[in-house]
Amino acid sequence: MKNIILIGFMGAGKTTVGRFLAWEKKMKFVDTDERIVLEQGMEIPDIFAQKGEGFFRDLETELLTRMQEDTCDAVISVGGGMPVRKQNRALLRSLGCVIYLSASKQTILERVRNDGSRPMLAGGGLKEKVERLMREREGFYRRAAHIDVTTDGRSVRQVLKIIEQETRRFR
Numbered sequence: 001m002k003n004i005i006l007i008g009f010m011g012a013g014k015t016t017v018g019r020f021l022a023w024e025k026k027m028k029f030v031d032t033d034e035r036i037v038l039e040q041g042m043e044i045p046d047i048f049a050q051k052g053e054g055f056f057r058d059l060e061t062e063l064l065t066r067m068q069e070d071t072c073d074a075v076i077s078v079g080g081g082m083p084v085r086k087q088n089r090a091l092l093r094s095l096g097c098v099i100y101l102s103a104s105k106q107t108i109l110e111r112v113r114n115d116g117s118r119p120m121l122a123g124g125g126l127k128e129k130v131e132r133l134m135r136e137r138e139g140f141y142r143r144a145a146h147i148d149v150t151t152d153g154r155s156v157r158q159v160l161k162i163i164e165q166e167t168r169r170f171r
């Protein structure tokens, strides 16, 4: 089977859901942020601070390009900004079934409030930043995805069940 790719805003639950999904389906789990950190030997905030956002975005595109060749039968969780580039959206869709995990602004704010590891949300004005980025990105997520799954008010188990049903229909 081809890959299952989870996209969505920071705090949507991509990594958590992805790990459980991979375990349940006995598939590999790949997290693009984790791979970038490993390959660069630097944490994401340090990459942003020392090399800039553009450098990180190029790393994301370069990784997605490489994954076309070396990744199959995997659940792949990608960073929240990955679907913003048009080129990345095409690369994501050619990797497999793309699932958009969505959540309301309120849910996202609750989940990212006490997390200092996301440079896109650092430096105060959290609510405004989340609102603006969600507004800017919503259309990109929808265009990149084959399937939308709302996570609001749902447990990980419930989200997994929906993904299971939807991906069966997708195949």
Ligand code: S3P
Binding pocket: 008, 009, 010, 011, 014, 015, 033, 044, 078, 079, 080, 081, 082, 117, 118, 119, 120
């Ligand atoms: C980003 C999301 C992060 C990470 C980086 C940039 C974004 O991943 O890739 O901090 O632009 O939305 P998560 O969505 O896993 O937090």
